[in-house]
Amino acid sequence: MDVILPEQTHGQIGMEGKRGDGKYPVLYLLHGMSDDHTIWQRRTAIERYADRYHLAVIMPDGGKNSWYWDSPVDPTYNYETFVSIELISYIDSHYKTKADRTARAITGLSMGGHGAMYLAIRHQELFGAAGSTSGGVDIRPFPKNWGMSLRLGTIEENPENWENYTVTNMVHMLKPNALKMIIDC
Numbered sequence: 790m791d792v793i794l795p796e797q798t799h800g801q802i803g804m805e806g807k808r809g810d811g812k813y814p815v816l817y818l819l820h821g822m823s824d825d826h827t828i829w830q831r832r833t834a835i836e837r838y839a840d841r842y843h844l845a846v847i848m849p850d851g852g853k854n855s856w857y858w859d860s861p862v863d864p865t866y867n868y869e870t871f872v873s874i875e876l877i878s879y880i881d882s883h884y885k886t887k888a889d890r891t892a893r894a895i896t897g898l899s900m901g902g903h904g905a906m907y908l909a910i911r912h913q914e915l916f917g918a919a920g921s922t923s924g925g926v927d928i929r930p931f932p933k934n935w936g937m938s939l940r941l942g943t944i945e946e947n948p949e950n951w952e953n954y955t956v957t958n959m960v961h962m963l964k965p966n967a968l969k970m971i972i973d974c
Contacts, residue, residue, distance in 0.1 A: 819901030857904025896920030
């Protein structure tokens with residue numbers, strides 16, 4: 790996991806440019822399949838955004854193909870619990886964060902985009918905003934791709950997993966005005 794905090798020399802300026810309470814809103818940034826948490830600092834200027842928006846950016850390692858699920862077939866893969874429960878609790882207790890869903894967002898690329906939507910919809914009490922860039926929001930057409938069957942079982946033997954773990958089938962769970970969302974491809 791990597792944690793980026795805004796430059797301390799900028800003072801306590803909030804996102805609106807006003808002096809704040811010294812606590813940061815938090816962005817959880819999820820990587821794509823076959824990458825790791827270091828991809829954002831190697832390929833982007835994420836530090837500049839953290840500074841500009843006075844934002845803490847948390848980049849967890851989601852494994853090579855976790856899909857950010859708690860796997861129903863492999864008990865060693867508990868990435869939903871890790872990101873949504875353990876990590877948020879750790880970050881909020883070890884850093885000066887605004888520990889409130891309205892100051893907490895999650896987004897990601899590809900597998901991470903899927904994970905961000907999946908986690909945000911399932912945990913609307915934790916996240917106020919979610920984004921997905923090139924994230925697979927319907928996994929069912931790809932049962933032989935990207936190691937998903939390692940986490941869900943085969944679609945033939947476990948069709949209910951494939952139905953329950955696809956983001957498009959979770960839309961009914963959205964509470965009115967609970968989650969700001971952006972999906973980009």
